[in-house]
Amino acid sequence: MTARKFPALDAFRLAAAVLVVTIHTSPLGGFAPLADLWLTRVLARVAVPFFLMVSGYFLARGGWRLGAFCRRTALVYLAAAALYLPLNLYAGMGPARWLRALVWDGTFYHLWYFPALLWGVPAARALARLGPRAGLAVAGALYLFGLGGDSWFGLADRLGPLHAAYAAVFRLVEYTRNGLFYAPLFLLLGAAAVGKETRIPPRAAAAGLALGLAAMTAEAFWLHALGAPRHDSMYLFLPLCMVCLFALLLRANGGRLRAARDASLLLYLLHPGCIVAVRGLARAAGLWDLLVANSLGHFAAVLALSALAAAALLRLRPLRRDPHARAWRELDAAALRHNAQVLRQAAGPGCALMAVVKADAYGHGARQVCRILQRAGVRDYAVACLAEGVALRRAGVRGRILVLGWTDPAQAPLLARWRLTQAVAGLEHGRALAAQGVPLQVQLALDTGMHRLGVPAGDRAALAELYALPGLRVTGVFSHLCVSDSLAPADAAYTRRQAESFAAAVAWLRQNGYDPGRVHLLASYGIWNWPGYAFDCVRAGIALYGVRSTAAPTRRTLDLRPVLAVRARVALVRTLAPGESAGYGLAFTAARPTRLAVLAIGYADGIPRCLAENGGHVLLHGVACPLAGRPCMDQLLADVTAVPDAAAGDVVTLIGRDGAAALPAEQVAAQCGTIANELLARLGARLPVLVLKNAENH
Ligand SMILES: *Cc1c(COP(=O)(O)O)cnc(C)c1O
16 A cells, blocks of 8 residues: 555644635734734735635646546535625625626635636646646746736836736726636645655755745735735745645655644635634623624634534544445556547547447446446447446536447437437337337347358348338447457457458448447457557447456557456454364365465355355455455355464455455456456446545555
């Protein structure tokens, strides 16, 4: 396990949230105005850039997938805007101003951060595409312009051309501290730290931070003395402070503080409301002097109330189901994206990738697989049956979904309702589908020699009739190869004849004015062995999951990575004396003192019974441990004598990597006398799916 964790980052979020509270309560204002100016207008100005850098850092680490991030941010923003709506109404804010504020400056004074983030993240993404240096340079230039509209305003605005520019900007927004002039630089500085976490030595970072803060202090006091600031969020030396602070925080590792993350967000969101509440409470309780007029008392009261409110909300949060149940399927999202990319490239330019996600995505969890692929830009999916297609639509899968197998024509309304494309299994099937009187999208399956589903490719009359059927719109034509996995000369010749007969049928359609739509022939072994027959798209099943059906050689090797691991927990470990037996039929007898682990997974989860009989094993702490005795429906036994410290709660791997060791699906399948496809497809729905976002486990 080499997962990087970020306790210092997470912990500093809390500190940053408290700094934001100081900005809005001026704790030292009543005692030491200069100290307060420094605390709230200088030091506390690191808080928001810090939040931006954290966002940039994790966005870049996750490959800049903006969709989910922006959706989540928008949701939090809308919820917060709704929370503060009563205060907006109380202050007499009209709908037009409210909407304008929603888009640009935030509907309440602290909420400016959210529009800044929602504009800034796409802007930073666009700049990142220019390359790391150019992107930072442009973001830096934008920051300088923003600086001139912020704490340097009194100086910058005197320059003629800038005056006009700032006037134009301030007609639209209140501050230059926004999604274009402020957020992109810090987002990109966060992103720039990815992979270079240890580049800046801690001493240099600490010195840089001290120096930066001193310079920023001098800058701020000088500007204030000049009366230059229009606002005071941005300083020339702020980026230097941030780079050093971030480098220091990235150094410290140890454990994740999820609660600190959520608590800091809540503190940030709730404290302005608490300021209002403290005033109300203080007035009602006659404690105005202590809780409002006294700046320190005010700060303490606001912080305490905000913390209480945040803690109460955190407790209300539903407990998340632990995906590390007794046993689970683990998806490596990065491997899946990588495979999709490799297969697209292998298919060649202009050829799309159709992800075959039948049988719960070969046991990987179709919903999760489709969610990942959808973000990777895959638009074509294939399932085996109507129910699988409907389940995907219900789970929010967009794009085209082709039902490869037979569907009862009476179900035509469901096909139409869920916008599923049905494969026509034969002439009769096509006629019956058309007879339902429901407009349907279909693809024609052509039989080119497999003799499974499909209209005989040479039966031109049947093809013509299918095209003429009312209500059926043909959007594609495909066929399936049956010996594409074999390179034996006779099989290769058969595959060639299939491909030629398919190509001839497609050519005939075109010549006779029938639009074949999307033309496709190849499944995984076709991609490996027959890339010349790629047509408009390829249907990848087993290859997409980074697995081969068998050990048979292929013409091409593609850099595909296994996506799935199956893991289970050790329920308990017991010691058997020599001669003692265990399990159903007492099938296992200890030949020597034996440590026997009971694993919380069984054949009902899809682990074949025959695996134990054929010398199958599991990995525990990276060590191969043989299965022992007869598998049960919900439990397996394993001889873990080789792992002296094996204990209840440990994780065993049945398929996948564990440290340096691996149990490939191909090997397990071979031990069970089957192909990997069958082993995977039978993995039970009782195993929850856990998606590893960045392959944290390897
Ligand atoms: C299952 C299936 C595929 C996918 O096959 P793989 O060998 O797993 O890539 C492609 N086409 C059809 C018609 C299928 O039934």
